[in-house]
Amino acid sequence: MIRAHDLEKSYGENRVLRGVSFEVPKGESLVVIGGSGTGKSVLLKCLLGLERADRGSVEVAGLANPKPQVLAQHVGMLFQGAALFDSLPVWQNVAFRLMRGRNPLGATEAQALAVEKLARVGLGPETAMLFPAELSGGMQKRVGLARAIAGDPPVLFFDEPTAGLDPVMAAVINALIREITRDLGATALTITHDMRTVRDVADRVAKLHEGRFYWQGSVAEAFATEDPVMRQFTRGLTEGPVATLR
Numbered sequence: 575m576i577r578a579h580d581l582e583k584s585y586g587e588n589r590v591l592r593g594v595s596f597e598v599p600k601g602e603s604l605v606v607i608g609g610s611g612t613g614k615s616v617l618l619k620c621l622l623g624l625e626r627a628d629r630g631s632v633e634v635a636g637l638a639n640p641k642p643q644v645l646a647q648h649v650g651m652l653f654q655g656a657a658l659f660d661s662l663p664v665w666q667n668v669a670f671r672l673m674r675g676r677n678p679l680g681a682t683e684a685q686a687l688a689v690e691k692l693a694r695v696g697l698g699p700e701t702a703m704l705f706p707a708e709l710s711g712g713m714q715k716r717v718g719l720a721r722a723i724a725g726d727p728p729v730l731f732f733d734e735p736t737a738g739l740d741p742v743m744a745a746v747i748n749a750l751i752r753e754i755t756r757d758l759g760a761t762a763l764t765i766t767h768d769m770r771t772v773r774d775v776a777d778r779v780a781k782l783h784e785g786r787f788y789w790q791g792s793v794a795e796a797f798a799t800e801d802p803v804m805r806q807f808t809r810g811l812t813e814g815p816v817a818t819l820r
């Protein structure tokens with residue numbers, strides 16, 4: 575489960591989060607949408623303990639306001655740029671966390687596990703020995719996904735999973751995210767401004783607007799609602815309640 579209660583976060587005069595409260599029940603996938611600069615990344619950082627909220631509380635995977643190092647043992651995270659270590663071969667990237675900590679896996683076991691997880695995201699065993707620089711952007715995303723699921727975590731976070739991918743690869747990654755999240759029975763939170771990701775991976779949708787969850791509902795409702803802020807966003811309109819610079 576992922577829960578936030580009354581989260582507030584400001585930078586100087588900039589009140590980014592102004593009381594964000596929500597709950598993602600176990601096994602559900604929530605996609606948080608919002609325009610550039612609305613605070614999606616700040617929200618994610620507060621949930622991951624990478625930023626300290628000024629007010630409010632979070633609970634992730636049964637842990638209240640966890641420290642990032644502790645949380646990392648319980649959640650999987652797919653970063654926007656995949657964030658792989660260039661100096662490590664793919665298999666070590668995938669098994670990175672499992673080779674450290676209290677009960678670290680040995681190299682042989684870790685490599686076997688990495689190969690299994692790579693297969694799950696559609697990459698053959700030959701990929702395991704390659705270095706990140708030898709991979710396309712789409713393959714790097716797949717490796718990032720394999721790393722996120724390496725420890726079979728009960729909670730998964732996805733940060734702009736389709737950023738920088740062509741539409742076909744974006745659809746492939748979205749489909750993998752959906753399948754894998756379901757297979758694991760994981761609770762998932764994704765931040766994006768890609769409406770395709772909303773369609774492909776969400777059970778529920780929340781719109782971050784003016785520092786709060788302005789709107790929440792099902793995918794079907796998100797695309798059908800007559801709410802002017804939602805309509806403007808889901809249809810990508812320049813005209814609407816949210817001012818745009820041109």
Ligand SMILES: Nc1ncnc2c1ncn2[C@@H]1O[C@H](COP(=O)(O)OP(=O)(O)OP(=O)(O)O)[C@@H](O)[C@H]1O
Pocket residue numbers: 585588590608609610611612613614615616617767
């Ligand atoms: N460390 C920081 N110091 C000061 N201001 C910050 C910091 N981090 C974020 N902000 C501000 O918080 C606001 C929200 O930023 P955030 O990166 O969360 O937006 P976003 O919704 O993720 O946008 P995008 O979709 O463009 O990535 C912005 O006004 C940004 O300038």
